[in-house]
Amino acid sequence: MVHSVVFDGSASKDFVSALGVRASVPVKDAALHDRHVRFATDAQFFAEGVRPLTGLRRDPGIAFKAAQVAGRAVPPLDAMAKAVRSTLERIPAWGDFRLDQPTANGWTITKRTAPDYGWIDADEGHRAPGLAYVGSPQGGAALGVRYFWQRHPTALHIDGATGDDAALTAWLWSPEAAAMDMRPYHGTMGMERFDAQNEGLSVTYEDYEPGWDDATGIARTSELMLWAFPATPDTALLQEMARMQAEPPQLMIAPEHLHAAQVFGDWGLPDRSTPNRAAIENQLSNLVDFYAGEVDRRAWYGFWNHGDVMHTYDSDRHRWRYDIGGFAWDNSELSPDLWLWYQVLRTGDAKTWRFAEAMTRHTGEVDVYHSGRFKGMGTRHGVQHWSDSSKQPRVSNASYRRPFYYLTADERVGDLLHDLITSDQTLTTVEIGRKVPNAAKKLALPAGTIEMTFGTTWCPLAAAWLTEWERTGDVRWRDRVVAGLDSIGRLPKGWMTGSAPFDLASGRFVDQGRGVQVSHLNAVFGAVEVSAELIRLLDVPRYRAAWLDYCRWYNAPQVAYLARFGPPFGPRNLREGHSRLTAYAAFEDRDAALATRAADEFFSGDAGLGTWPSDPRHRVDGVLEWPGVSTNASAQWGLAAIQNLALIPEALDRATIVAPDAPGRRRQGDTGRD
Known part of the structure; x- marks a missing residue:
């Protein structure tokens, strides 16, 4: 059973007290001593009459x-000891049973004879797998319920x-817990106007706007299993069922077959044949292991939270910045979803699969609006999954769901x-750039158009249209993708233009003769990956040329860039992550010098x-840490590592790894507005 709920209430007054799925089980034909109750636990199976x-x-x-213990009908009562047979009605019968999992780290079982009578403690433990049975011979x-303890309170x-x-x-939100509270976590704090909101952004990294921290329209899907039995099953069978529904068997295509099919862009199979490749492969494994471990160490659990990770670490407090504006929940920022799925594609690793699956379940529903004024948009990273006022397709991004779906x-x-x-x-009513006046905005937009960035907006939309074409064969969506590709390629500055008016009817960008506008975010929300797919699938030479131009020049040295484009040479960020763009251009153009530059960019960090030559994890005050970690950096390093290994392996072999703690190395940071 797949159960989806969309919160369509008003967070200020609507508090969901409980959410569940109920089955009615007839038991009237069985004597009370032949009625059986079963709960799966992480210790002794609870099996009682x-x-x-x-x-x-x-x-x-x-x-x-x-x-009775085995769940079978007892023999005829005339064979029962008379002292018991004659006093059966004096033995209390228990009508109500509860297994409650209020947190990720504790469950209790209680029971009572009937309403208006007291509850009796029966058992308790750590993490229940989430299965119950009631019935008779x-x-x-x-x-x-899948993810039973992970999505407490259940x-x-x-x-x-x-x-x-x-x-x-099966309670997906237990009536024994406090009611679901979807209210914003803080008030206006004087930030009614854009200027004050930008001041808040500059100090906490939260893009706040009154009324935009709204949970109305977000969703959550739960997976359940329902079995009907002709008689009470053996406890061993119920135990197997509990394990299966908690972690269902998953078919996985062999990575070698997927790689041979050339799907999902540029990636290769694991390769530890040289020291540098081995160092990269080891860090890819260690990094997934670290994050999967952090989910448990930091208790990133709960009905709305499970599947997401935090954005940035606070080394002073030795904890993630769960309470600091845009540094808290990650909400797919800089594509951790893609990083995990590409590692799944190449390794078939079960732990990575489960981690990526939980993230896909979360980010596609909790971080996205499914109804209301923000429908189809996702929410930028924040203290609550819905609290940031930046609502964009870069988060609702179809690229993040495609691997799991296929x-x-x-x-x-x-x-x-x-x-x-x-x-x-x-986007006709939700203007992404409303708080950031710039030269492009001051240009009048033609009728029927909206301002649209190529990487953070069009590429996520193009991934959705691509998927619709692939799934249905409807060529309208292919043609809409081609219109965008061709029109970007026809702009004088191509991809370097950064953004342009987008005609909603035709799907084409409109040329206004704009100059170069480079953003460090434009290529890091799936643009690299979907562009590689589109170029392979569709013959649009102008787009290929425009994309290769962008890949070659984003990380180019300042002298070469100015000689090509002239001033200004604006700030650059995420140079390590953008090394895979350089590698793509090197591979496509068979440019050995460019491949060398890409490898140096990557290993510069x-x-x-x-890239650490050995596992950098260590304990500080008893806390396991990865030096300088942030999910932005981890996701982009992971994607760059995977794609560089596929595109420029020999150049990586020749390059020198610069230790992350080397003097003078610029640490990762979030610079500029996103």
Whole structure:
């Protein structure tokens, strides 16, 4: 069962008290001592009868006890010890059972005989896998919830087990927990105007705007398993079911086959054949292991949080900046989703798969609006997943869902991808650059157009249109992609223009004779990856030339750049991550000198994570840390590492790794407005 909920309330007054899925299980044909309750736990399996026959002062007989424990019908009562048979009605029958998981690190089981009577503690433990059963020898049902403890507060309740029908409920948000609170986490603080909001951005990195920190329209999908049985199953079978539904078996195509098919752009299979390649491969593995471990060490769990990671580390507090503006939840900033999926494609590693899957489930739903005024947009990184006022396609990005969809044919993610094909219409009322006056904005926009950046807006939209064409064969979406590609290629400065008016009807960019406008963010939200796919799939020579030009010149030395384009030579950031653009141009143009430059850019670690010759993880005050870590840097290093290994392996072999802690090396940072 796939259960999706879209929050369509008003966060200031609507508080969801509980959210669940319930099954009704008939038990009236079974005696109370033949009714069975089961909960899967991370310790002893909880298996009890509604009216227990074990542990009594009087022994009913071994056959009766064994049958009840095993979940079978007990023998005929005339064989039961008379002292028990004649007093069965004096044994309390338990009608209601609760397994509650209020946090990721603790569950409890309680039970009571009936409403208005007290609850009795039965058991407790750490992390329950999320499966319950109620039934009898005449039949029963089991209900399981995936990500049960990871998405707390959850619960499994059985009610009315002494009546004709037992209610089996999987609570995705437990009624025992505090009501779901979707309110913004702070007030206006004097930031009614753009100038004050930009001041807030400069100090906390949060792009705040009153009314835009709205949760209305975000969603969450849960996966459940429901089984109907002709009789109570053996405990061993229920244990296997619990393990399976908590971590379902997953088919994975062999990486060698995927690589031979040349899908998803530029990546290669793991290669440790030289010292430099081995260092890169080791760090790719170590970095995923570090982040997957951080999820557990930092308890990045909860109904709305599970699947996301934090954006930036605070080395002073030795914790991630969970409470500091735009440094808190990552919300796909700089493509960690793609980094993880490319590592899955090349390795088939199960741990990386599970990590990437949880992220895809989260970022495609919680970080994206599915209804309302922001429909189709995603929210920039913030303290709450919906709190930042920057609503953009760079986060709702179809590129981040494509690998998971094509590896699984998951129907829910397919629906999410389909929903994005008209999200450009939302940009007619949600102006991304409204707070940043610049020369391009001052130019009058032709009728029917909106201002659109190539990398952070058009490329995510193009990925959605590409996917719709691939899935349906509808050539309208192919033609819309081609229109964008061709029109970018026809601009005098091509991709170097950065942004231009986009005609919503035709899907073409309009030439206004603009000059060069380079942004360090334009290529790092899937533009590299989707451009590689589009160039391989569609024959649009002008776009290929424009993209290769951008790849060659973004990281170019200042002297060469000024000789080519003239002043100004604006600030550059993320040089390490952009090395893969240089590598792409080197590979396509068979330019050995450019390949050498790309390798040097990558190993310089400039404005990036850097490549460590050995595992840099160490403990500080008992806390495991990776020096200088941020998810921006990690994701971009990971993508650059994977793509450089595929495009310029020999150049990497010849280059020198600059240790990240070398004197004078510029550390990664967020410079300039994003």
